[in-house]
Amino acid sequence: MNLSVNFCGVNFPNPTVLASGYLGVTGSSMANCINHGCGGVTAKSLFMEERLGHPNPTVLTYPGGMINAIGLCGEGIKKAGHEFELYAKQCPDNPLIGSVAGHSIKDIVECAEIMDSYPVDLIELNFSCPNVEDEMGRPIACDPIMTENATREVRKITKKPISIKLSPNVPNIGMIAKHAEEAGADAITAINTVGPGMLIDIYMRRPILANKVGGIGGQGIKPIAVRCVYDIYKNVKIPIIATGGIINGRDAIEMLMAGGSLLGIGSALTYHDMKAFEMITKKIHNFMEEEGFEDISELVGLAHNS
Numbered sequence: 001m002n003l004s005v006n007f008c009g010v011n012f013p014n015p016t017v018l019a020s021g022y023l024g025v026t027g028s029s030m031a032n033c034i035n036h037g038c039g040g041v042t043a044k045s046l047f048m049e050e051r052l053g054h055p056n057p058t059v060l061t062y063p064g065g066m067i068n069a070i071g072l073c074g075e076g077i078k079k080a081g082h083e084f085e086l087y088a089k090q091c092p093d094n095p096l097i098g099s100v101a102g103h104s105i106k107d108i109v110e111c112a113e114i115m116d117s118y119p120v121d122l123i124e125l126n127f128s129c130p131n132v133e134d135e136m137g138r139p140i141a142c143d144p145i146m147t148e149n150a151t152r153e154v155r156k157i158t159k160k161p162i163s164i165k166l167s168p169n170v171p172n173i174g175m176i177a178k179h180a181e182e183a184g185a186d187a188i189t190a191i192n193t194v195g196p197g198m199l200i201d202i203y204m205r206r207p208i209l210a211n212k213v214g215g216i217g218g219q220g221i222k223p224i225a226v227r228c229v230y231d232i233y234k235n236v237k238i239p240i241i242a243t244g245g246i247i248n249g250r251d252a253i254e255m256l257m258a259g260g261s262l263l264g265i266g267s268a269l270t271y272h273d274m275k276a277f278e279m280i281t282k283k284i285h286n287f288m289e290e291e292g293f294e295d296i297s298e299l300v301g302l303a304h305n306s
């Protein structure tokens, strides 16, 4: 039985990929995911400059989900190279996806140029973080023409595969994915967090997050993520890293059937810790055995046949 995935010419030993923002900061934290059965990793999104992010509290869980306003903190791309080198040395068989973000298209291109020089197998362009809207305006991924222009500019400076990370907070994600594909994207990552949303502390009588609003991930967003992946699969030919609310193996199989080729694993880590990767891969394996599938690619997009 084959659970490996050839994604844009890059071989992933199994379909699970650490989602950006979870543990993807140091080479050793990413390598630790591989030691626990993860197929490949996505690093935390990096900007050109160092960013402190939003003040605490920045993340909290609630029944059904998780809200965060981390605010894309990070050391800046110029200082991050050694972490990627460390990872690539330790995990040569598990692809590394570098994620870049920026305040403008020019910024993103500069950042992607540096990322291109690092030992990453794919470059993900985070056009879709909802919790920095006050600072940066509506995410690029909320506008088809901006998405197309930004993708086209990055396409010019790298030969590595690029995956565009899209936002669910639009009425037409399939159409936006199509614009990215036409501008030269090799893949789509979907979805980023939903929202922004807000939770209120009734005793303090104010929003709990210091930033007031944050992006929502976790179990509750799965039906939105499944629908987004389904819409994207219908509209484009390029493969999808399906992300959002994948908590267990059943969720993962739904995402494959919606059209995902790889599976972004994020908040499952808060429910199952590092066991999430192996648990999800094992469930897919067992399902394939029970249902008579030989290759994981046979599951991709199956829900479109009915």
Ligand SMILES: Cc1cc2nc3c(=O)[nH]c(=O)nc-3n(C[C@H](O)[C@H](O)[C@H](O)COP(=O)(O)O)c2cc1C
Binding pocket: 019, 020, 021, 022, 044, 045, 059, 066, 067, 068, 070, 072, 099, 126, 165, 191, 192, 193, 216, 217, 218, 219, 221, 243, 244, 245, 246, 264, 265, 266, 267, 268
């Ligand atoms: C704490 C936190 C930090 C995140 N940071 C990033 C990031 O740096 N770049 C990015 O593209 N997505 C980021 N995300 C979004 C996740 O990669 C993912 O798309 C989203 O949370 C949905 O998946 P989930 O339901 O499994 O959490 C972050 C999410 C959380 C909860």
